[in-house]
Amino acid sequence: MRKTVLITGACINTGVDIVEKFAAEGYDVVFTGRSADSVAAAENRYREKFSQVAIKGYVLRSLTEDGLANEQGVKDLFDTLDSEGVFVGTLVLNAADQGLNMKIFENPLSDFTNVLNTNVVWNYCLCEQSAQRMKQHGEGSIVFVNSNTAYRAIPDRIAYVTSKGAQLGMMRALTLDLGKYGIRVNAVLPGMIRTDRWEKNPAFYAKVPSRFTPIGDVATGADVADAVYYFAAHARNTTGAELVVDGGNTIQLYPIIPEE
Numbered sequence: 001m002r003k004t005v006l007i008t009g010a011c012i013n014t015g016v017d018i019v020e021k022f023a024a025e026g027y028d029v030v031f032t033g034r035s036a037d038s039v040a041a042a043e044n045r046y047r048e049k050f051s052q053v054a055i056k057g058y059v060l061r062s063l064t065e066d067g068l069a070n071e072q073g074v075k076d077l078f079d080t081l082d083s084e085g086v087f088v089g090t091l092v093l094n095a096a097d098q099g100l101n102m103k104i105f106e107n108p109l110s111d112f113t114n115v116l117n118t119n120v121v122w123n124y125c126l127c128e129q130s131a132q133r134m135k136q137h138g139e140g141s142i143v144f145v146n147s148n149t150a151y152r153a154i155p156d157r158i159a160y161v162t163s164k165g166a167q168l169g170m171m172r173a174l175t176l177d178l179g180k181y182g183i184r185v186n187a188v189l190p191g192m193i194r195t196d197r198w199e200k201n202p203a204f205y206a207k208v209p210s211r212f213t214p215i216g217d218v219a220t221g222a223d224v225a226d227a228v229y230y231f232a233a234h235a236r237n238t239t240g241a242e243l244v245v246d247g248g249n250t251i252q253l254y255p256i257i258p259e260e
């Protein structure tokens with residue numbers, strides 16, 4: 001039977017590397033994005049590069065007009081996949097609202113709840129729908145692309161940091177509740193990743209790798225994709241686990257500040 005992975009938020013950045021890793025390993029890929037144009041463009045790029053596997057993109061928004069988690073959209077997507085005979089054996093929860101520049105005294109509550117509703121509640125809906133199908137098949141793997149900010153806070157990102165901590169709690173609870181159905185649940189915790197945001201960062205960030213990572217470099221999307229793939233494909237007896245991919249960033253008591 002062919003193996004299929006569903007990857008959320010996979011039109012740009014890390015999601016692209018995760019799609020490419022699974023496709024290169026022979027998985028069929030279902031991915032999501034919020035815009036029809038970017039989903040279609042990404043689907044064309046993937047199909048051109050990986051003709052040997054089936055790759056299909058779907059538009060899926062995380063929130064309704066009212067700012068609630070888009071539960072119906074998730075159900076509709078899984079119903080569509082059922083009707084197409086597609087069983088998602090691996091779910092990769094990559095999409096995230098970064099909740100940038102969130103000031104506790106300035107931002108409205110809705111900015112906070114939007115991030116939580118995307119990063120926690122919408123992901124819960126995706127887990128629930130996919131786990132229903134995995135339970136019927138007696139196996140499955142769910143991988144959260146989490147963050148080392150689940151353990152170490154960063155400034156002006158209160159909703160994001162809260163959401164990543166909550167995701168880890170959800171990962172552990174799902175591990176307990178779903179283990180008896182043969183479903184494994186794990187989390188990859190990247191630190192900084194070389195995304196397009198990284199490339200656009202001010203000059204200050206050029207010094208970040210040597211100052212803040214013992215290994216002297218930040219992750220590429222491919223590093224994160226390798227860790228996700230490990231949980232999905234190789235870790236038969238591993239569930240409820242966290243794999244940190246941050247160059248040793250969070251292991252330090254103090255950042256290393258070399259003399260100028």
Ligand SMILES: NC(=O)c1ccc[n+]([C@@H]2O[C@H](COP(=O)([O-])OP(=O)(O)OC[C@H]3O[C@@H](n4cnc5c(N)ncnc54)[C@H](OP(=O)(O)O)[C@@H]3O)[C@@H](O)[C@H]2O)c1
Nearest residue numbers: 009011013014033034062094095096097147190191192193
């Ligand atoms: N970048 C880092 O340095 C870093 C560090 C630690 C952890 N992470 C985690 O790694 C994962 C990937 O990071 P990334 O930097 O590659 O992600 P990204 O570029 O910020 O976004 C990835 C995808 O998330 C989707 N997304 C963004 N806001 C959304 C929203 N409100 N609702 C639904 N989808 C939304 C976007 O899909 P659309 O195509 O629909 O826009 C986008 O393609 C995330 O879970 C992130 O938290 C990243």
